Amino acid sequence: MEKESEKKTADIDNGVVAMAVRYQGFDPAAYLQYNYTPPRADFQRSDSIVPWKLSCLHKAFTEGDIDGDLLVDIGTGPTLYQVMSGCEVFRRVILTDFLEVNRKELKTWLGGGSGSLDWTPYLEYVCQLEGRSSSAASDKASRLRSAVTDVLPIDVHRQQPLASGALPPTGADCLVSCFCLESVSPDVASFNRALGNISTLLRLGGHLLLIGALGESFYLGGPGLQIPVVPLDEAQVCNSLKATGFALVQLSVYTLPPDMRVGVDDVSGVFFAKARKL
Numbered sequence: 001m002e003k004e005s006e007k008k009t010a011d012i013d014n015g016v017v018a019m020a021v022r023y024q025g026f027d028p029a030a031y032l033q034y035n036y037t038p039p040r041a042d043f044q045r046s047d048s049i050v051p052w053k054l055s056c057l058h059k060a061f062t063e064g065d066i067d068g069d070l071l072v073d074i075g076t077g078p079t080l081y082q083v084m085s086g087c088e089v090f091r092r093v094i095l096t097d098f099l100e101v102n103r104k105e106l107k108t109w110l111g112g113g114s115g116s117l118d119w120t121p122y123l124e125y126v127c128q129l130e131g132r133s134s135s136a137a138s139d140k141a142s143r144l145r146s147a148v149t150d151v152l153p154i155d156v157h158r159q160q161p162l163a164s165g166a167l168p169p170t171g172a173d174c175l176v177s178c179f180c181l182e183s184v185s186p187d188v189a190s191f192n193r194a195l196g197n198i199s200t201l202l203r204l205g206g207h208l209l210l211i212g213a214l215g216e217s218f219y220l221g222g223p224g225l226q227i228p229v230v231p232l233d234e235a236q237v238c239n240s241l242k243a244t245g246f247a248l249v250q251l252s253v254y255t256l257p258p259d260m261r262v263g264v265d266d267v268s269g270v271f272f273a274k275a276r277k278l
């Protein structure tokens with residue numbers, strides 16, 4: 001007779017395994033096209049989400065309470081926008097993802113190749129935020145390429161998400177993670193466990209910059225590939241951070257304009273949370 005606790009563990013594992021199987025069809029190029037080109041990535045629109053998100057990251061990294069040596073991005077995917085400000089603050093940046101196709105996409109760009117998306121508009125915008133001329137974008141790209149020392153496999157559902165020895169014994173000084181945890185977790189309990197797992201990678205007093213989807217139940221990870229997302233609201237984000245030993249420093253929310261709801265997901269908003277590990 002299976003005990004209730006054994007059944008719950010089995011259910012947890014089945015949900016995580018099913019999610020991992022679903023991700024085998026993830027298409028980095030399609031994902032970038034869906035989310036990181038206009039109308040969602042329109043630098044000419046003042047109400048576009050790109051200026052909002054890049055400004056949140058710039059402010060968080062430069063307002064003086066975040067410092068250290070090592071920044072780790074959790075569930076990087078094929079995107080680089082999330083570390084364009086952080087690479088100016090930290091000597092070392094580590095990128096991570098579950099899928100080899102995404103790690104390959106990152107390594108192509110880091111190696112000087114042109115990946116599936118031209119990140120120049122993002123680099124130019126962050127240069128403007130930093131008071132540099134937008135012509136400094138190529139210099140920033142070089143600094144980012146120099147700062148990234150590793151692109152590592154990760155599984156946030158493991159109590160030890162990275163291989164042992166991947167980080168210094170003291171852990172990372174700062175974590176950033178965008179649209180990952182809610183997009184890989186079958187339910188809130190799994191989301192909370194994953195948040196607790198990545199917290200083990202961060203030193204005490206270190207900061208977590210967590211960006212994610214609000215009210216989202218699915219997204220397209222490729223043509224016809226619906227990936228389930230655990231729907232979150234602001235209260236849940238706050239509760240999850242508190243339950244996993246973080247002090248919330250700042251929470252900002254962006255509501256997607258109707259014309260940015262383009263069918264590639266059912267997201268209603270985006271949250272930006274800055275938290276500190278107690």
Ligand SMILES: C[S@@+](CC[C@H](N)C(=O)[O-])C[C@H]1O[C@@H](n2cnc3c(N)ncnc32)[C@H](O)[C@@H]1O
Nearest residue numbers: 075076077098099154155156178179180183184
């Ligand atoms: C919605 S994408 C987010 C990508 C990127 N961070 C962004 O801001 O757009 C979710 C990412 O989580 C990764 N992923 C899937 N399962 C994972 C797991 N168990 N642990 C860590 N990352 C995972 C996927 O490969 C994918 O790159």
Ligand SMILES: O=S(=O)(c1ccc2c(c1)CN[C@@H](CF)C2)N1CCSCC1
Nearest residue numbers: 035040041049050053179183219265267
């Ligand atoms: O906020 S976005 O519109 C965005 C960016 C990525 C995602 C979503 C939304 C919603 N679905 C997520 C599935 F995990 C992925 N955005 C796209 C332009 S650049 C800044 C981020």
